[in-house]
Amino acid sequence: MDSRPRLLIVTAAFGEGHNSAAHSLAAAVVKAGAVARVVDPCMEGSPRATRATSRAYRIVTTYFPKIWAHLYELTGRFDFSKPRGPILRGPENALAAMMRDFRPDAVVSTYPLYPYFLERIQRDAGPGGRVPIFTVVTDSIEINAAWLRAPSDRWLVTDPHTRRVMIGTGLGDDLVVETGFPVDPRFESLVPVDADDGCAPFRVLYFATAKRPFVRRHGRAILEASPDVKLTVVMGRNTRLLNARVRELRAAHPGRVRLIGWTNKVPELMNQHHLVVGKAGGATVHEAIAARCPMLIHHLVPGQEEGNLELLRRIGAGELAGTPDALRRRLADLLADDAAAWRGMKQALVRHDRISGGSAAAGYILGYLRNPKLATPAASP
Numbered sequence: 001m002d003s004r005p006r007l008l009i010v011t012a013a014f015g016e017g018h019n020s021a022a023h024s025l026a027a028a029v030v031k032a033g034a035v036a037r038v039v040d041p042c043m044e045g046s047p048r049a050t051r052a053t054s055r056a057y058r059i060v061t062t063y064f065p066k067i068w069a070h071l072y073e074l075t076g077r078f079d080f081s082k083p084r085g086p087i088l089r090g091p092e093n094a095l096a097a098m099m100r101d102f103r104p105d106a107v108v109s110t111y112p113l114y115p116y117f118l119e120r121i122q123r124d125a126g127p128g129g130r131v132p133i134f135t136v137v138t139d140s141i142e143i144n145a146a147w148l149r150a151p152s153d154r155w156l157v158t159d160p161h162t163r164r165v166m167i168g169t170g171l172g173d174d175l176v177v178e179t180g181f182p183v184d185p186r187f188e189s190l191v192p193v194d195a196d197d198g199c200a201p202f203r204v205l206y207f208a209t210a211k212r213p214f215v216r217r218h219g220r221a222i223l224e225a226s227p228d229v230k231l232t233v234v235m236g237r238n239t240r241l242l243n244a245r246v247r248e249l250r251a252a253h254p255g256r257v258r259l260i261g262w263t264n265k266v267p268e269l270m271n272q273h274h275l276v277v278g279k280a281g282g283a284t285v286h287e288a289i290a291a292r293c294p295m296l297i298h299h300l301v302p303g304q305e306e307g308n309l310e311l312l313r314r315i316g317a318g319e320l321a322g323t324p325d326a327l328r329r330r331l332a333d334l335l336a337d338d339a340a341a342w343r344g345m346k347q348a349l350v351r352h353d354r355i356s357g358g359s360a361a362a363g364y365i366l367g368y369l370r371n372p373k374l375a376t377p378a379a380s381p
Contacts, residue, residue, distance in 0.1 A: 017282030045094030142307030180357025
């Protein structure tokens with residue numbers, strides 16, 4: 001019989017950060033010699049409702065951020081501890097079936113909803129039948145109350161600032177563990193652009209949203225900031241929507257624009273570029289931090305992403321550039337005086353030194369399973 005620890009990692013299709021953290025943590029767990037299974041109980045238990053809600057989430061956060069800010073604030077006041085209607089009953093039943101089938105030694109949730117389900121599922125298991133629950137908080141600094149109330153044995157967080165915020169809400173000092181965001185273990189072996197690089201060309205990695213006018217406006221602003229700039233546009237799930245616009249951009253700037261659709265080479269791309277331009281999603285921000293690649297934010301979802309921007313500012317590694325003009329000016333400022341401001345950001349990221357969040361989280365969880373009393377949280381500097 002396989003005696004390796006078994007971790008059930010549960011995620012959700014509402015934002016890329018949850019899925020990225022789950023799969024990166026699973027890779028680190030397997031690398032450490034344990035067994036991991038990543039599942040989405042919402043998709044398993046209510047697939048139609050989940051797909052519809054996920055599409056609505058992307059539309060609202062992209063085109064109607066003020067509406068999302070209101071909805072996000074409401075979720076912080078919602079009591080998930082009480083059983084709900086059929087939409088949530090399906091995912092809860094699916095999670096219960098996964099627990100019976102996989103028989104994990106621990107459950108790790110990268111989405112705040114599932115610990116509430118697990119508390120009910122394990123209520124009748126008794127002391128010997130209950131398994132520990134770890135909540136991986138994918139947001140930074142600005143933490144929704146749904147995360148804070150989620151019934152968990154430990155909360156794993158991205159940085160010392162977030163740890164202090166969560167302890168300040170009343171969580172015990174021993175319950176909140178700073179591991180860093182679970183990024184892909186590949187980041188640990190990749191070599192980023194050096195702070196002493198000549199910056200000619202200056203390679204910018206741009207993650208486009210679904211707003212078609214923005215991809216052309218942002219692209220022009222980036223390229224007009226300096227003739228030394230070369231631009232890589234990652235379209236991802238929006239490839240078909242954006243393809244015509246970005247081809248126009250490439251034709252207007254021969255030899256300076258590279259187009260990429262869906263890719264699983266984000267760690268490599270970030271380490272090959274001088275600067276990331278994108279929205280302030282948890283995965284993108286923390287992958288940029290792991291790649292020691294400064295970042296400019298072109299789109300911010302109120303509420304959940306504000307803390308990610310604030311973290312970049314506190315590190316000294318990123319800023320908001322919410323309009324094409326602001327993006328052009330900020331990029332030009334970074335490149336002025338032999339790229340002095342950019343080099344300062346690079347050095348700040350080296351000092352922050354968070355390249356192994358996935359391995360740190362896997363190591364902590366597996367250490368806890370061996371002996372909970374010896375598992376201690378990282379101290380905030």
